[in-house]
Amino acid sequence: MVSRCYSVAFQGVEACEIDVQCQLSAGTPSFQIVGLPDKAVAESRERVRAALTAMGVAMPSKRVVINLAPADMPKEGAHFDLPIAVALLAEMQMIPPEEAAETLAMGELGLDGRIASVPGVLPAAVQAAASGKTLVCPHADGPEAAIVDAASIAAPESLVALVNHMTGRQALPRPQAADPREDMATLDDLREVKGQEKARRALEIAAAGGHNLLLIGPPGVGKSMLAKCLPGILPPMSAQEALEVSMVRSVAHAFADAGLGRARPFVDPHHSASAAALTGGGRKAGPGEISLAHNGVLFLDEIAEFEGRVLDQLRQPLESGTITVSRAAAHVRYPCRVQLVAAMNPCRCGNLALPGKACSRAPKCGADYQAKLSGPLLDRIDLVVETPATPAAELHRLPNGEPSAAVAERVARARRTQAERYERLGAAVRLNAQAEGSVLEAAAEMDAEAQELLGRAAEKLQLSARAHSRAIRIARTIADLEATAQVRRPHVAEAVSYRRALAAA
Numbered sequence: 001m002v003s004r005c006y007s008v009a010f011q012g013v014e015a016c017e018i019d020v021q022c023q024l025s026a027g028t029p030s031f032q033i034v035g036l037p038d039k040a041v042a043e044s045r046e047r048v049r050a051a052l053t054a055m056g057v058a059m060p061s062k063r064v065v066i067n068l069a070p071a072d073m074p075k076e077g078a079h080f081d082l083p084i085a086v087a088l089l090a091e092m093q094m095i096p097p098e099e100a101a102e103t104l105a106m107g108e109l110g111l112d113g114r115i116a117s118v119p120g121v122l123p124a125a126v127q128a129a130a131s132g133k134t135l136v137c138p139h140a141d142g143p144e145a146a147i148v149d150a151a152s153i154a155a156p157e158s159l160v161a162l163v164n165h166m167t168g169r170q171a172l173p174r175p176q177a178a179d180p181r182e183d184m185a186t187l188d189d190l191r192e193v194k195g196q197e198k199a200r201r202a203l204e205i206a207a208a209g210g211h212n213l214l215l216i217g218p219p220g221v222g223k224s225m226l227a228k229c230l231p232g233i234l235p236p237m238s239a240q241e242a243l244e245v246s247m248v249r250s251v252a253h254a255f256a257d258a259g260l261g262r263a264r265p266f267v268d269p270h271h272s273a274s275a276a277a278l279t280g281g282g283r284k285a286g287p288g289e290i291s292l293a294h295n296g297v298l299f300l301d302e303i304a305e306f307e308g309r310v311l312d313q314l315r316q317p318l319e320s321g322t323i324t325v326s327r328a329a330a331h332v333r334y335p336c337r338v339q340l341v342a343a344m345n346p347c348r349c350g351n352l353a354l355p356g357k358a359c360s361r362a363p364k365c366g367a368d369y370q371a372k373l374s375g376p377l378l379d380r381i382d383l384v385v386e387t388p389a390t391p392a393a394e395l396h397r398l399p400n401g402e403p404s405a406a407v408a409e410r411v412a413r414a415r416r417t418q419a420e421r422y423e424r425l426g427a428a429v430r431l432n433a434q435a436e437g438s439v440l441e442a443a444a445e446m447d448a449e450a451q452e453l454l455g456r457a458a459e460k461l462q463l464s465a466r467a468h469s470r471a472i473r474i475a476r477t478i479a480d481l482e483a484t485a486q487v488r489r490p491h492v493a494e495a496v497s498y499r500r501a502l503a504a505a
């Protein structure tokens, strides 16, 4: 006879069902796992054997073969311990085989039979709900799995507790879903930022239209501070968006730290980050920082200090919203729809624009430093703002800024306007930043004066076709913030002012 149980292998954030079969047959006692197991899965044997011993059960003195099907898909990770143990216990008639065959299990076994936390429980719960099976996962991961309402879940602490549950001796309760965190309230508030009116305005426009933003200015003027305020003025995530974000966190084993919240992710990798850390990869082709920022903000502080090669790898994913991580045997796709905010000093010492403070190499040092950002990357940044230095004494005298809640309200209104417009136009996009070609043309509704001004600006600043459409997008967002149906001259004038620093792009 063959007993079975199910588990999952991961392809990005998707869980593929794996059939874990166990057969006992007469012959020299042995324990074999076949079906492309990696090292962690091959070592399962020792953990399963020890966990059975800890329960007071000896391995059968027979030939034990575990097959992980489909056989041609590589199986990775220690989470196969538990399904292997379940299939084996079913074959040994210690738990009902028909129950085991309705179970999708994942968990790592300790030598004492405890079940340790593993990554990817959330996608596994989604899969279990879809195929009508009961998910068995580690106790610590129960709240993560329980987000999926439709899934039937058992989250035992140990193998003994699971056997008691499956034999009906002591049923386990369904775990409680993790409480959504009240994380919107703990975000940085724009009230704390004094002055920097132009940058605050650019941040609001960026939030409203989903535009990428670059802040350039001397050290200590509030660039990082401003960037951190962005999640606080963006609308909270929808349930679907929150689930997408949680899936990536689950696969990256970062769910417990980040939890389930409605605030958009804010991810700020250090500038020494490698390409694999940023875009995903490594031995297991895991998600990178850009995927952890999915539906939120990727903040590249001191962007000119990042390695050029690393930044260039962001170009394609920034455009497409998904990233394919390649590895020897497979290509794994992760979502990465992010809003990019970057900050940098104008030159290495940072004092280029400060009268009397610039170094002896100015202004060439500034040009060299800014040239570290490649043209194609800059091309993806819609808004460029300079953040001037305010003398400390003056800063103290300035009143506090407008609170984030007030700005968030305007942003939400502008986003609703955009969503309604693009729906009316039958376009798949929701934000001005995503509008292209004929959709953008139809959306812009520019009056004659605005068109004339844009034409002149394009000529004077030698705007490329791409920079030209970008100016239209920004002008559209500015008009949406004002709740004006048509894009008028002042909107274009303001939009072009955010392009001046990058006129050559």
Ligand SMILES: Nc1ncnc2c1ncn2[C@@H]1O[C@H](COP(=O)(O)OP(=O)(O)OP(=O)(O)O)[C@@H](O)[C@H]1O
Pocket (backbone or CB within 6 Å): 192, 193, 194, 195, 196, 217, 218, 219, 220, 221, 222, 223, 224, 225, 226, 343, 344, 345, 395
């Ligand atoms: N506009 C401002 N309003 C209030 N506080 C400010 C402002 N600018 C700077 N500060 C204070 O200075 C600190 C440093 O600001 P921040 O880290 O944002 O500077 P930065 O522009 O990112 O500098 P760097 O280029 O060195 O990274 C803040 O934590 C804050 O206390």
Ligand SMILES: [Mg+2]
Pocket (backbone or CB within 6 Å): 223, 224, 225, 301, 343
């Ligand atoms: Mg900073």
